[in-house]
Amino acid sequence: MDEHEDQLDVMNDGSLLVAGQAVSLRSLVADRLRLAIITGRFRPGQQLRERELCELTGVSRPSLREALRVLEAEGLISTMPHRGPVVAALTPDEVDHLYALRLVLESFAAREFARLRRPHDIATLQATMKRLDDLRESGTPLELLEAGSAYYRTVASGSGNPYLAQSLQALHNRIALIRFISLHERDRNRLTFTALRAMMEAIIAGDEALTERLWTEHLAAIGTRARTIVEAGYRLADASGASTPSAA
Amino acid sequence: MDEHEDQLDVMNDGSLLVAGQAVSLRSLVADRLRLAIITGRFRPGQQLRERELCELTGVSRPSLREALRVLEAEGLISTMPHRGPVVAALTPDEVDHLYALRLVLESFAAREFARLRRPHDIATLQATMKRLDDLRESGTPLELLEAGSAYYRTVASGSGNPYLAQSLQALHNRIALIRFISLHERDRNRLTFTALRAMMEAIIAGDEALTERLWTEHLAAIGTRARTIVEAGYRLADASGASTPSAA
């Protein structure tokens, strides 16, 4: 049987380009800078100088500037007329707005996922959940960040709507640093693991109503936490409140 | 120390820039190219050559290329590795996905608008509706496009969520050409006028459920029309079906 529909591995991560040379330099630069912002190497509000970035990345200014335009369009940096690029810093209210938008987009994606129930997406979602379980005890925050991003990315992809997935990817990039900071709290992570598993099961069961309810609860919880982190200046604020699960 | 955080009347509309010089050249170039794409001067699928664009806009290649990156991030053009920028051309399925996303975002914005009912936004919405009424008989398609965009932009702004408004703006830019083509049909425009008025009244009345229902019906109607236009190759296809109002 000539079953060639296998492999090709097109569903690895996200953008797959045919061969090794089909990726432009500015894309690589944008990826590097995006990662630096997401992981907090460049702090929110920090002034970026093109000269330094050129030395750090090893590319020329035109390439760097084109990469900066991409990041600017994604909302990760903002450029003032003659003051250079600045790493975007969110206010608590902006976090609320972002999470409100995320709830609308992501719960819709999850519901569509639960409605379509495409086998391949289900398998991928289970694989990302297994990856999360493997990291549960000994995973670093960066590993957890990437595994969680894979989970949410799979949900977005499972909606079958590429534009929805693209919007969610951009939104997640904007809040990735907050998530990264939050992932340093291991006890809260356990609650998130439980929620993600329940959400996955609701999707696989095709229960759209339950999916929406669980997603709303989950986002309310982590949205509140995100606001707290930003209010503390993008740092873990070891709130005096000991351990109120507060899933609402 | 010196904390003068008094208001500077920054909340007029959206982005307020101090004087006339605070806009970069690449922004102007991006605006010009965006308008050319939206109004169909550059047809979907058309190959764009940087050299020609440099001559048309009168700017150097670096500035032009930075503008192209902005448009690429907005989804208005796509750049293949060594084949230059191409004006994005939507497939019928992509139109369906875009309108599905638009329904999610815009109906949420309208519901938030109806919930908040901020007087300033209500006044602006009424003004845009009046502008539409004034253009009802003698407005050109381009004038109608801009007036309709102002209506939808006001709805998005009325949600109070700037990120939601920004996402909707980008989405509207992608479908503007389809709307522009559709606006050449005067008889269909009347139906749209009626729908827009009803939707405005539902918002002002604060009736979120009615707002959602009307928005769903409206987007279903124009989404079907949009798909038809794309199927006809971005042209009015004078469908044989005479005049089924089809508000469902």
Added chain:
DNA sequence: TATTAGAAGATTGTAGGACAATCTTACGTA
């Protein structure tokens, strides 16, 4: 001490050229 003027630094916009990759076209051979 407060205000203003000047200079230094940085960013932006622009120009030109070199290098690499791809597409087209013409020619030779089977």
Added chain:
DNA sequence: TACGTAAGATTGTCCTACAATCTTCTAATA
């Protein structure tokens, strides 16, 4: 006649260098 190959041309990409403008720091003076 059809096909494969090679050369030319076009296009895209990247780099260096320079002019113009704005910000900001510093210093001098009222």
